[in-house]
Amino acid sequence: xxxxxxxxxxxxxxxxxxxxxxxxxxxxxxxxxxxxxxxxxxxxxxxxxxxxxxxxxxxxxxxxxxxxxxxxxxxxxxxxxxxxxxxxxxxxxxxxxxxxxxxxxxxxxxxxxxxxxxxxxxxxxxxxxxxxxxxxxxxxxxxxxxxxxxxxxxxxxxxxxxxxxxxxxxxxxxxxxxxxxxxxxxxxxxxxxxxxxxxxxxxxxxxxxxxxxxxxxxxxxxxxxxxxxxxxxxxxxxxxxxxxxxxxxxxxxxxxxxxxxxxxxxxxxxxxxxxxxxxxxxxxxxxx
Amino acid sequence: xxxxxxxxxxxxxxxxxxxxxxxxxxxxxxxxxxxxxxxxxxxxxxxxxxxxxxxxxxxxxxxxxxxxxxxxxxxxxxxxxxxxxxxxxxxxxxxxxxxxxxxxxxxxxxxxxxxxxxxxxxxxxxxxxxxxxxxxxxxxxxxxxxxxxxxxxxxxxxxxxxxxxxxxxxxxxxxxxxxxxxxxxxxxxxxxxxxxxxxxxxxxxxxxxxxxxxxxxxxxxxxxxxxxxxxxxxxxxxxxxxxxxxxxxxxxxxxxxxxxxxxxxxxxxxxxxxxxxxxxxxxxxxxxxx
Numbered sequence: 001x002x003x004x005x006x007x008x009x010x011x012x013x014x015x016x017x018x019x020x021x022x023x024x025x026x027x028x029x030x031x032x033x034x035x036x037x038x039x040x041x042x043x044x045x046x047x048x049x050x051x052x053x054x055x056x057x058x059x060x061x062x063x064x065x066x067x068x069x070x071x072x073x074x075x076x077x078x079x080x081x082x083x084x085x086x087x088x089x090x091x092x093x094x095x096x097x098x099x100x101x102x103x104x105x106x107x108x109x110x111x112x113x114x115x116x117x118x119x120x121x122x123x124x125x126x127x128x129x130x131x132x133x134x135x136x137x138x139x140x141x142x143x144x145x146x147x148x149x150x151x152x153x154x155x156x157x158x159x160x161x162x163x164x165x166x167x168x169x170x171x172x173x174x175x176x177x178x179x180x181x182x183x184x185x186x187x188x189x190x191x192x193x194x195x196x197x198x199x200x201x202x203x204x205x206x207x208x209x210x211x212x213x214x215x216x217x218x219x220x221x222x223x224x225x226x227x228x229x230x231x232x233x234x235x236x237x238x239x240x241x242x243x244x245x246x247x248x249x250x251x252x253x254x255x256x257x258x259x260x261x262x263x264x265x266x267x268x269x270x271x272x273x274x275x276x277x278x279x280x281x282x283x284x285x286x287x288x
Numbered sequence: 289x290x291x292x293x294x295x296x297x298x299x300x301x302x303x304x305x306x307x308x309x310x311x312x313x314x315x316x317x318x319x320x321x322x323x324x325x326x327x328x329x330x331x332x333x334x335x336x337x338x339x340x341x342x343x344x345x346x347x348x349x350x351x352x353x354x355x356x357x358x359x360x361x362x363x364x365x366x367x368x369x370x371x372x373x374x375x376x377x378x379x380x381x382x383x384x385x386x387x388x389x390x391x392x393x394x395x396x397x398x399x400x401x402x403x404x405x406x407x408x409x410x411x412x413x414x415x416x417x418x419x420x421x422x423x424x425x426x427x428x429x430x431x432x433x434x435x436x437x438x439x440x441x442x443x444x445x446x447x448x449x450x451x452x453x454x455x456x457x458x459x460x461x462x463x464x465x466x467x468x469x470x471x472x473x474x475x476x477x478x479x480x481x482x483x484x485x486x487x488x489x490x491x492x493x494x495x496x497x498x499x500x501x502x503x504x505x506x507x508x509x510x511x512x513x514x515x516x517x518x519x520x521x522x523x524x525x526x527x528x529x530x531x532x533x534x535x536x537x538x539x540x541x542x543x544x545x546x547x548x549x550x551x552x553x554x555x556x557x558x559x560x561x562x563x564x565x566x567x568x569x570x571x572x573x574x575x576x577x578x
Contacts, residue, residue, distance in 0.1 A: 003476075006482075007401050007402075007403075007482070008401070008402070008403040008404065009403070010397070010401055010482035010483075011397040011398075011400075011401030011402060011403040011406060011482075012397070012403040012404075012406075013397075014393035014394060014396055014397035014401065014482070014486070015393070015394045015397040015398060015403070015406070015409065017389070017390040017393070017394070018390040018391060018393075018394035018413060018453050018457050019394070019409060019413065021386075021390055021446075021449060021450045021453050022412075022413050022416050022450060022453055022454060024450070025428065025446060025447060025450030025451075026416045026419055026424065026450055026451075026454075027412075027416070028427075028431075029424035029427035029428045029431065030419070030423075030424055030427075032424075032427035032430075032431075033423070033424055033426065033427050036426065036427060041426075043426075043429075043430050043433075087327060090320055090323060090324055090327075091324075093317070093320050095317050095320050095321045095324065096321065097321075098324075101324050101327075101328055103562065103565070104328045104331050104332060105327065105328070105331050106561070106565065107331065107332075107335075107558060107561070107562075108331055108334060109507075109561065109568075110507055110511075110554070110557040110558045110560070110561035110562075111334065111511070111554045111557065111558065112510070112511030112512075112513070112529045112553065112554065112557070113511065113513075114511070114513050114529050114532055114533045114536070115334070115338075115529075115532070115550040115553060115554050116334060117536075118532070118536050118546060118547070118550055119333070119334040119337050119338065119550075121536075122337055122341070122543070123333075123337070127352070129333075129337070163330075166331070167331075171568070171569055175569055220418070220420075223420065224420030224421075224422055224423075227422065227513065227514050228511075228512075228513040228514075228533065231513060231517075231533055231537055232533050232536045232537055235537060245422075246420065246422040249422050249423075249425055249426070250422070250425070250514075253425065253426050253429070254518070259426045259430070262425070262426045263426040263427060266422060266423040266424060266425055266426060267423065269420060269422055269423045270419065270420075270423035270424070273418055273419070273420055273423065274418060276418075277415070277417075277418030
C-alpha cells in the first residue's frame with residue numbers, strides 16, 4: 001500500500017466510530033421521524049396512514065398554541081442579549097474586585113436549569129420573593145401568582161429564561177470586549193468622542209460577531225432547552241399556557257402515547273432550529 | 289523525540305487583556321461598583337434561597353420563621369442523594385470517556401488524514417450539533433427501548449455520547465489543524481504509525497482541548513434532565529438532577545428538603561466550573577474568537 005493510501009485508510013478508520021455514533025443515534029432517527037410522521041404509531045406497531053397525521057396535526061390547536069408560545073418567548077431574546085451586554089461593559093471597566101464579580105455572575109451557568117426552575121418557582125410563588133418585594137415597596141394589598149394564571153405564566157417563564165442566559169452571554173461578550181484594542185478608544189476619546197459615541201461607533205461594531213453568535217445560541221436554547229424549566233415550574237400549564245414545541249413533543253408522545261404525531265412535531269422543531277443552525281454554521285465557517 | 293511547544297490557535301486569555309478604564313477612583317467608578325454589587329445580589333439569589341430555605345423544617349417554612357437542621361437530617365430518607373450522585377458520576381464519566389474516545393481520533397483524521405469525502409463527512413457531523421434531542425425524541429426512545437438499553441445506564445450514556453460527539457469533533461478538528469504537518473510526518477518516518485502519532489504526539493498537546501470538552505460536557509450532562517428521565521428505566525438508577533425534577537414536579541415533597549437536595553446537586557458542577565472557568569470560556573467562543 002502506498003503511503004497516501006495508508007493515510008487515507010487510517011483517516012477513515014479513525015473517523016469511523018464518531019461517524020457510526022452520530023449516524024446511528026442522530027441520523028437514523030431523523031429518517032425514522034420522517035417515516036413515522038406518515039403513520040399511526042404507538043411505539044410498538046405502526047400503520048401507514050399517509051398525510052392524514054399531517055392534516056390532523058395542523059388542525060390541532062395545541063400545535064398552534066405551542067408555536068405561538070415559542071414566538072412570544074422570542075420577545076425575551078432582546079433582554080437575554082441586552083442585559084448581558086450591559087453587564088459585560090460594566091465588568092470591562094475593571095473596577096476593584098471585578099474578577100470576583102465575574103465569577104459570581106457566571107456561577108449560575110454551572111447550575112442545572114432544573115434547580116434554577118425550582119428556585120424561580122419559589123420566586124414567583126404566592127408566598128415567594130416577588131410578593132415580598134412588592135409588599136416591601138409599599139403595595140401591601142397587591143399579591144401576584146404569575147405561574148398560576150394563563151395570562152402571566154409565560155412571562156414568568158420568559159423572565160426565568162433571561163436569568164438563566166445571563167451568565168453564558170455575559171461570558172461571550174466579555175471575551176469579545178477583551179479582544180478590543182484599547183488604543184482605538186483612547187484615540188476616539190482624545191478626538192473628543194463621548195462614552196456613548198465610543199460605545200456606538202467602536203465597541204458595538206467590534207462585538208457584532210459575538211452578538212450574532214449569542215443571538216443564535218439564545219434562540220436555539222429558547223427552542224430546545226426550556227424543557228427542564230417547564231417540567232419543574234409549570235408542567236406546561238396552566239392549560240397549555242407554557243407548552244412550547246419541545247414540551248408538546250414530550251406531552252404528545254409520553255402523556256398521550258401518540259408517537260406518530262409527536263414524531264411529526266419533532267420534525268417541525270427540527271426545521272425551526274435548522275433555520276437558526278444554518279445561520280450559525282455560516283457564522284462559524286465564514287472565515288474559513 | 290522532538291520537544292513539543294506548539295499551542296495552536298489559542299490567544300484569548302481574559303486575564304492578560306489590557307484594561308480600558310482609567311484606574312483612578314472617581315464618582316463614576318463608585319456608581320459602577322454599586323451597580324455591580326446589586327447585580328451580584330441578583331445572581332447570588334438562587335444560592336441564598338437554597339441555603340436559607342434548606343435550613344428550615346417544613347412547618348418553619350410554612351410559617352416563615354425559625355431555623356433548624358431537620359431538613360438536612362431527613363434528606364437522605366426523602367431523596368436517595370448518595371445513590372443518585374453515584375449514578376450521575378458514572379453516567380458523566382462514561383459518556384465523557386466515550387466522547388473523547390471517538391472524538392479525538394476523528395478530529396485527528398479530519399484535520400490531518402484526509403480521506404475520500406472527508407470534508408463532506410465532517411460537515412455532516414458538525415451539522416448534527418444543531419439537531420435538538422426533542423426533534424428525534426420519539427424514534428430515539430423507541431430504538432433505545434427495543435435494543436433493551438433502558439435498563440441500567442447504557443442507553444443514557446450512548447445518547448449523551450452521540451449528542452456530545454459533534455461538538456467535540458468540531459473542537460478537536462479545529463485544534464489539530466494548528467498542529468504542523470511536519471510533526472506528524474516526522475513521527476511516521478520514526479516508525480510510529482498513525483495510531484502511535486495520535487497517541488504519542490497529538491493527544492499530549494491536545495490537553496487544553498480535552499479539558500474544554502470534558503468541562504463543558506460534564507456540566508451539560510450533570511445538569512441534564514430529558515435523557516436521564518426517558519432513557520433510564522429503573523428509578524433506583526436515576527441521576528440526581530432527574531431525581532430532583534421528578535420529586536419537584538410531583539408537588540408533594542417538602543420544599544426545604546428539595547432545596548437541600550438542589551444545593552447538593554449543584555455543588556459538583558459549581559466546583560468544576562470555578563476551577564476550570566477559562567476552559568469553559570474557550571469552548572463557548574471556539575470558532576469565532578481567533
